[in-house]
Amino acid sequence: MSLGVFSLVTAEFLPASLLTPLAEGLDISKGAAGQAVTVTAFVGLLTSLSISVLVRGIDRRWVLMGFSVLLIISNLIVASAPGLVALLLGRVLMGMALGGFWTLSIATLMRLVPEPAIPRALSIMFMGVSAATVFAVPVGSYLGALIGWRGVFLAATGLGVLALLVQALTLPPLPAQGKARLAILFEVLGRPGIGIGMFAVLLLFAGHFTFFTYIRPFLENVTGVGVDGVTAILFGFGLANFAGTYLIAFVIQRSLRLALIMLPLVLAALALVMSMFGGIPAMDALMIALWGLIFAGVPVSWSTWITRALPDQAEAGGGLIVAAINFAIAAGAGLGGGLLELSGPRGVFFVSGLILIAAVLTVVFGVKNQEDKG
Numbered sequence: 001m002s003l004g005v006f007s008l009v010t011a012e013f014l015p016a017s018l019l020t021p022l023a024e025g026l027d028i029s030k031g032a033a034g035q036a037v038t039v040t041a042f043v044g045l046l047t048s049l050s051i052s053v054l055v056r057g058i059d060r061r062w063v064l065m066g067f068s069v070l071l072i073i074s075n076l077i078v079a080s081a082p083g084l085v086a087l088l089l090g091r092v093l094m095g096m097a098l099g100g101f102w103t104l105s106i107a108t109l110m111r112l113v114p115e116p117a118i119p120r121a122l123s124i125m126f127m128g129v130s131a132a133t134v135f136a137v138p139v140g141s142y143l144g145a146l147i148g149w150r151g152v153f154l155a156a157t158g159l160g161v162l163a164l165l166v167q168a169l170t171l172p173p174l175p176a177q178g179k180a181r182l183a184i185l186f187e188v189l190g191r192p193g194i195g196i197g198m199f200a201v202l203l204l205f206a207g208h209f210t211f212f213t214y215i216r217p218f219l220e221n222v223t224g225v226g227v228d229g230v231t232a233i234l235f236g237f238g239l240a241n242f243a244g245t246y247l248i249a250f251v252i253q254r255s256l257r258l259a260l261i262m263l264p265l266v267l268a269a270l271a272l273v274m275s276m277f278g279g280i281p282a283m284d285a286l287m288i289a290l291w292g293l294i295f296a297g298v299p300v301s302w303s304t305w306i307t308r309a310l311p312d313q314a315e316a317g318g319g320l321i322v323a324a325i326n327f328a329i330a331a332g333a334g335l336g337g338g339l340l341e342l343s344g345p346r347g348v349f350f351v352s353g354l355i356l357i358a359a360v361l362t363v364v365f366g367v368k369n370q371e372d373k374g
Contacts, residue, residue: 043095209332244296
């Protein structure tokens with residue numbers, strides 16, 4: 001599962017690291033090439049809400065392997081794309097694979113490990129995301145200079161083939177369970193505490209992406225570092241994120257509620273402090289590394305919350321949380337862009353902190369009916 005996540009998220013991040021050569025190679029604008037990211041998130045959102053219905057009755061082992069096949073086809077299409085249409089087609093398949101895999105991943109892990117081991121299993125799976133965060137952008141840029149952007153996507157195809165082979169060898173049969181219809185999503189959303197929990201997820205991820213999408217303008221214009229400094233600071237973020245994914249399991253085993261409250265509270269403090277006092281390279285680098293360490297625990301914590309709040313409908317819960325995150329990505333990035341024009345990077349970080357405080361208050365006063373167990 002971790003290798004599957006690693007191959008998917010690496011391919012998801014590649015357009016960001018190869019945007020300029022990709023645009024030049026296809027003779028399109030950078031803005032048009034950037035739509036490869038937008039279409040992936042949009043299709044991922046739609047897939048997350050519908051995949052359980054579309055694959056009802058099918059063994060989940062075959063479904064997960066099917067997503068790896070979609071990943072392979074997607075990368076091959078992008079690698080050989082003659083223009084924008086083929087590029088977007090490949091990224092549509094990428095969005096289907098990404099949204100579908102994330103939706104089913106939580107429920108799959110619940111069936112692969114005993115209940116007390118779920119937080120640790122989630123941490124291991126999310127290490128694939130952290131590894132891709134460290135790996136995709138710098139390595140993608142480096143390889144792009146050596147073998148071209150098409151060669152990088154061919155290499156990502158090989159990674160997808162490896163994930164498919166490992167899944168075929170290791171995943172046991174996983175017959176479909178429970179009901180699969182769109183009405184289940186609304187039924188689950190109407191359960192006590194679930195709707196407000198999803199709203200907290202939306203706020204938390206919107207706060208994060210308002211911050212993280214515009215971290216480079218902050219580092220360049222406020223901190224005053226160049227390209228090498230930005231690269232080094234973001235590499236530190238990735239390494240800290242990898243460590244945080246491992247460490248959060250220990251916090252969750254002590255108290256899930258503590259994790260749900262403290263993580264966004266610390267992130268809010270970091271955003272507000274950087275907004276008001278940022279500008280010193282060493283201090284900013286440290287706080288961004290802390291952000292990576294703390295934020296790593298967010299998806300693990302909320303995925304664990306899903307397993308405890310919706311043990312009988314984990315697939316539906318996974319679909320809702322993936323949809324909330326994809327919506328938050330678009331909302332956070334869009335809001336931050338407007339704020340950047342109006343008030344500069346400090347204003348973006350300040351509003352990010354306010355959104356994260358709203359997330360903390362939502363958890364404290366709304367998400368209070370789930371008791372720790374396990």
